[in-house]
Amino acid sequence: xxxxxxxxxxxxxxxxxxxxxxxxxxxxxEAEAACAGLDxxxxxxxxxxxxxxxxxxxxxxxxxxxxxxxxxxxxxLGTRLVxxxxxxxxxxxxxxxxxxxxxxxxxxxxxxxxxxxxxxxLLLASTEGGMRFEQQAKANSDLVKTLALPEDTxxxxxxALAFLSQFDIDQTQTLNALxxxxxxFIDYDATLLEINPFALTRENGWVAVDxxxxxxxxxLFRHPEFDSMAIGEGALSPEAEAQKSNINLxxxxxxxxxxxxxxxxxxxxxxxxxxxxxxxxxxMDIRTTASSxxxxxxxxLLLQDSRVKAILLNxxxxxxxxxxxxxxxxxxxxxxxxxxxxxVSRLAGLNAPWGLQIIQDRKVPVESFExxxxxxxxxxxxxxxSAR
Amino acid sequence: xxxxxxxxxxxxxxxxxxxxxxxxxxxxxxxGSTYVGGVRPGRGGTKHLGLPMFHTVKEAxxxxxxxxxxxxxxxxxxxxxxxxxxxAEIGVIVCITERVPQHDMGRVKQALEGSNSVLIxxxxxGILTPGACKIGVMPTQEAKPGSIGIASxxxxxxxxxxxxxSSADLGQSTTVGIGGDTLHGIGFVDCLKRFREDPDxxxxxxxxxxxxxxxxxxxxxxxxxxxxKPVIALVVGRHAPEGQRMGHAGTLSVFGLRSAEEKIxxxxxxxxxxxxxxxxxxxxxxxxxxxx
Numbered sequence: 001x002x003x004x005x006x007x008x009x010x011x012x013x014x015x016x017x018x019x020x021x022x023x024x025x026x027x028x029x030e031a032e033a034a035c036a037g038l039d040x041x042x043x044x045x046x047x048x049x050x051x052x053x054x055x056x057x058x059x060x061x062x063x064x065x066x067x068x069x070x071x072x073x074x075x076x077l078g079t080r081l082v083x084x085x086x087x088x089x090x091x092x093x094x095x096x097x098x099x100x101x102x103x104x105x106x107x108x109x110x111x112x113x114x115x116x117x118x119x120x121x122l123l124l125a126s127t128e129g130g131m132r133f134e135q136q137a138k139a140n141s142d143l144v145k146t147l148a149l150p151e152d153t154x155x156x157x158x159x160a161l162a163f164l165s166q167f168d169i170d171q172t173q174t175l176n177a178l179x180x181x182x183x184x185f186i187d188y189d190a191t192l193l194e195i196n197p198f199a200l201t202r203e204n205g206w207v208a209v210d211x212x213x214x215x216x217x218x219x220l221f222r223h224p225e226f227d228s229m230a231i232g233e234g235a236l237s238p239e240a241e242a243q244k245s246n247i248n249l250x251x252x253x254x255x256x257x258x259x260x261x262x263x264x265x266x267x268x269x270x271x272x273x274x275x276x277x278x279x280x281x282x283x284m285d286i287r288t289t290a291s292s293x294x295x296x297x298x299x300x301l302l303l304q305d306s307r308v309k310a311i312l313l314n315x316x317x318x319x320x321x322x323x324x325x326x327x328x329x330x331x332x333x334x335x336x337x338x339x340x341x342x343x344v345s346r347l348a349g350l351n352a353p354w355g356l357q358i359i360q361d362r363k364v365p366v367e368s369f370e371x372x373x374x375x376x377x378x379x380x381x382x383x384x385x386s387a388r
Numbered sequence: 389x390x391x392x393x394x395x396x397x398x399x400x401x402x403x404x405x406x407x408x409x410x411x412x413x414x415x416x417x418x419x420g421s422t423y424v425g426g427v428r429p430g431r432g433g434t435k436h437l438g439l440p441m442f443h444t445v446k447e448a449x450x451x452x453x454x455x456x457x458x459x460x461x462x463x464x465x466x467x468x469x470x471x472x473x474x475x476a477e478i479g480v481i482v483c484i485t486e487r488v489p490q491h492d493m494g495r496v497k498q499a500l501e502g503s504n505s506v507l508i509x510x511x512x513x514g515i516l517t518p519g520a521c522k523i524g525v526m527p528t529q530e531a532k533p534g535s536i537g538i539a540s541x542x543x544x545x546x547x548x549x550x551x552x553x554s555s556a557d558l559g560q561s562t563t564v565g566i567g568g569d570t571l572h573g574i575g576f577v578d579c580l581k582r583f584r585e586d587p588d589x590x591x592x593x594x595x596x597x598x599x600x601x602x603x604x605x606x607x608x609x610x611x612x613x614x615x616x617k618p619v620i621a622l623v624v625g626r627h628a629p630e631g632q633r634m635g636h637a638g639t640l641s642v643f644g645l646r647s648a649e650e651k652i653x654x655x656x657x658x659x660x661x662x663x664x665x666x667x668x669x670x671x672x673x674x675x676x677x678x679x680x
Contacts, residue, residue, distance in 0.1 A: 116601060118501070119494025119571045150498075189491050219489035221464055252629065263568060264542020267597055267624040268666040271648075274627035275665065283628075287486070288525070288543075316547045318527030319513070320411070349547055350527050372667050 001215045001226065002050035006097045008211040011188065012195070015180035018207045022099035024048070031073035031098050035066035040100030045072040049091040052134060052212065053083030059093070062101055069098055085134075102207060107197035108167050109133050109144070110178070112185040120150035121182055123160065125167050129197035152179050169198075174206050181208075189219030238301045245294035246287045249301065254279025256383045257302035257311040257341070259295075259330070261286040261321050269314050272372060278380045281308050288320050295329025296336075303337040310382040313345040314372060315355070323347045323355030331362035340365055342382050346375035390517040390562040391537065391582040391589070392480050392506065393456060395422070397521045400454040400478075402427045402445065402469045403461040405436050412460060412484070412525050413437055419528050421521045424452040445476040456480040458514070458523050466510060467492035471499045474507075481573070482523045483509035493571035500573065507573025513543035513565035524565065534559015535588060536673065539579035540595035541568055541602065545624065545666060549595060552670045561589040566602065576606035584615060591618050591673055594660070598625030598648045607654035618676035621660040622669050623648045 003011070009019040023034035035043060043066075047059035054060050059081045061072040073096050080090035107129035115122040126133065126144045147163040149156050157175055164170065164178070185193040192214040199209045220226060242249035248263065256273065258280050260266040266285040273280050282302065286295055302308050313330060317323035327347070334340055343366040347355045359366050369375040399416070403409045404426030414437060417423050425440045425448050432443035442448035445457065457478045461469040466485040473481045474496075488510045500507055508515050514524010518531040526543065530551040536558050540546040543565055550563060564579050566572055576594055583589045596603040603623055610619065626648040656662050661676055663669040 114490050114494060114571065116570060119490065119497045121494075186491060189489055191490055216490050218463060218487040219491065222489070250629070260544075262542060262544020264540070264546075264595065264597055264624060265544035265548060265666070267542075267628060268545055268548075268622075270628065271624055271626045272665050272667070289486070316544050316551070318547045319525040319543070320408070348551060350529070372665075 001217050001220070003213045003215065004048045004050060004095075005046060005210055005212060006048050006095070008213040009208060011184055011213060012181060012208055012211055015184040017177045017180050017184075017195075018204055019211070020099045020102055020207060020209060022097045024095055024097050025073060026077070026095045028070045028074035028077060031096055032066045032070035034098040035069050038098070038100045042101040043069045044099050044101040045069055045076065046097045046099065047076050047081050047093040048095040048097055049081055049086070049093060051083050051085040051091050053085045054081065056132075057081060057083040059083065073098070102199070102201040102203055102209065104197065104199040104201055104209065106168060106200040108169060108199070109194075109196045110181070110198040111192060111194040111196070112182055112190070113192050115148055120148055121185060123147045123149050123163070123178070123182070125164065127167050129199065133196055149182060152182065169206065171206070177206065177208075184213075188213060189216045189222060190214060191216045238305075242284075242298055242301060245297040246290035247294060247298040248285040248287065249298065250283040252280050252282055254281045255307050255309045256280045256379055257305065257308040258282055258284050258314070259286070259299060259302070259311060259326070260284055260314045261316065261326065265314065265316055269312070269372070269376075272376050273312070273380070276376050276380050278376070278383065281305060286321060286326065290321065292325050292328035292332065295326055296332040299330050299333035300337065303333060303339050303341065308341055310341055310379050311343045312375060312379040313343055313347070314375065315346070316348045317350035317352060317355065322350040324351040324358055327355035327358035331359050331364055334364045335362060342367070344369065344375050344379040344382065346370070346372055390520065391579070391586050392562065392564070393515055393517050393521040393523060395520040397456050397480070397523075398422050398424045398452060398454045399456045399458060399521070399523055400425045400427060400445070400448045400452060401458045401460060402473065403459065404428060404439075404441070405431060406460065406462075409460040410437065412458070416458075416522045416524075419522045420519070421523070424454055445472045445478065449476050449478065454478065456482070456523055459483040459485060459509075461485060463487045463489070467496050470496045470507065470510075474499045474503050474505045477504055479505060480515070480523070481505050481507045482512065482514045483507065483573075484512055484514055484525050485509070486511045488569065490571055493569070497571060506578075508564060509567040509573060511569045512567035512572070513546060515562065515564050516560075517562045518560050526563070526565070530554050531563075532559035533561075535561055535590035537561045537579070537583040537586065537589040537592045538563040538595065539576055539583075539592070540565055541597050541600075542595055542624070545595050545622070548666055549593060549622070549669050552667075553673065556670045556674065558670065558673060561586060570600060576602045577609045580606060580609060580615070580619070584613075584617060589617065591620065591676060593669060593673065594619060594621040594655075596621065596623040596651060598623075598628050598651075603651035604654055607651075607658040607660070610655075610658035610660060615659065619660040620663055620669060620672045620676065621652070621655045622663040622666060623651045623655070624666065626652075
């Protein structure tokens with residue numbers, strides 16, 4: 001789960017990382033009022049969305065006076081900001097932060113991640129901090145250097161100082177900020193803590209001008225303070241609804257609804273569909289903990305999606321998810337839905353014949369096949385036929 | 389023979405008294421594996437499924453001579469359970485728990501370093517030597533003893549590939565689910581090394597997917613040895629859309645995250661036979677047997 005910039009910096013500030021003075025505003029009037037408490041010659045208004053790429057997309061705007069802060073906030077609040085990291089319809093700007101604009105001389109990229117080989121905290125740094133970092137790092141991975149910091153000891157502190165001097169970050173006092181960020185990374189179960197830019201300012205030395213913290217969703221049981229954020233505001237997306245029912249769902253742009261158990265079989269099915277020229281409406285992975293009711297919820301989301309012309313049911317039953325469990329869910333969703341798109345099924349493994357019997361008995365419009373290529377061939381025919 | 393587990397493996401279950409623990413222990417015992425006890429703090433001295441219960445793993449090892457452990461402990465406590473098994477010097481630890489926090493796995497990896505334990509998982513279907521030992525949650529009705537070794541990141545695809553192998557009369561020596569999480573225990577390289585040493589394994593099937601470095605590491609290993617046994621690789625996720633909301637694409641690129649196509653190219657260059665999709669793995673295995 002990604003925390004907003006404002007929340008991320010609020011956390012960092014508690015761990016002795018210098019951050020610019022700033023306030024959160026949900027209305028243009030609040031934004032203007034926020035200026036009163038800031039010691040600044042110039043202000044910056046920043047859209048608080050979780051996706052990156054704001055700077056290049058007009059989500060960070062400078063303003064010289066409180067009244068122009070109000071205007072810039074009014075222009076952003078309530079709009080959907082589209083960046084290279086958002087979906088096509090962008091992300092709703094529900095709040096902006098108002099900060100004193102600082103004069104930056106050096107901009108660095110600093111981050112903590114978990115070392116993929118041993119799970120220990122790893123410091124990442126690059127001289128190319130700032131708005132274009134993401135693009136540059138993708139093109140050239142040598143831009144980023146890493147240092148393992150499994151512990152906070154005098155030795156690792158002196159290692160870190162030597163490491164940072166190659167980025168012209170050479171003040172011992174910066175180490176406190178850095179190891180503070182490392183501690184925040186651990187305490188908050190972060191999978192990524194990114195400070196970009198970490199910048200040298202004329203006013204305050206090295207400051208975390210922008211920051212982003214991603215919290216391990218599997219560790220949220222240790223951080224109940226974020227429960228309300230996980231639920232979010234307004235209507236739930238189909239993805240979030242599915243998640244509540246132990247189903248991993250990713251919405252795509254096509255017309256074939258896909259119901260599969262297991263991430264690996266899901267990816268394999270997706271590959272075979274695209275190889276066959278098909279266009280799936282979603283990627284679905286029924287987790288092993290899902291009950292029939294959970295599966296019914298997942299199928300219901302597909303039946304409610306008017307783009308879906310046919311459903312491919314590809315299940316290899318085993319463990320706790322046997323074919324009859326999945327079939328019960330499918331049959332239940334169909335019994336409650338007026339819209340009944342054709343189902344092409346390929347059931348294998350535990351209780352496959354029983355599963356097929358269940359969906360046939362409950363009058364689900366199903367055609368059944370022995371192998372995945374046969375089923376995929378048929379569902380592509382159905383989807384293309386009704387599209388014409 | 390087979391790798392890691394066989395008919396002599398003596399298994400205890402951590403978290404045996406829970407719903408999932410009871411279910412999977414019962415199934416594995418019916419399959420004919422040697423389960424010798426269970427661990428649940430506070431339940432020591434009682435019996436569950438006819439097996440003696442212990443408060444701690446150390447007590448269970450002392451009381452049963454267990455050599456392996458199945459960890460079916462909920463995610464918030466799974467890391468402590470794995471570390472307890474490592475400290476009790478259990479040889480093979482299988483964790484099927486999903487959603488173990490990554491920072492917890494950092495501590496588990498630290499405990500594993502220099503230990504004598506092999507960890508399989510977490511988020512794994514476990515390990516199966518057909519006809520001899522099942523430690524995990526995989527279906528077994530389609531498994532058959534034989535000479536195909538399978539190492540996989542996906543439970544559902546392992547079931548799929550295994551069923552197709554068996555129906556083509558290709559039995560399995562051992563199947564290992566290395567798990568779907570970024571931070572996990574045993575990887576493809578260790579599996580490849582063990583299958584290479586195992587006289588019962590004639591052919592190895594690797595089932596990989598996008599993300600992580602397992603496939604690249606396997607390719608690097610295969611280029612450094614004369615592996616001799618055919619390796620068939622399936623890597624799924626060739627058409628997976630790039631995560632658009634991932635705010636850390638740039639950062640993660642330093643870890644060398646590659647697409648499925650790149651993983652496939654590296655494995656092919658290293659001498660592996662690439663299966664185009666899940667339905668053609670068996671054809672690839674059969675083709676290598678004919679040319680052998």
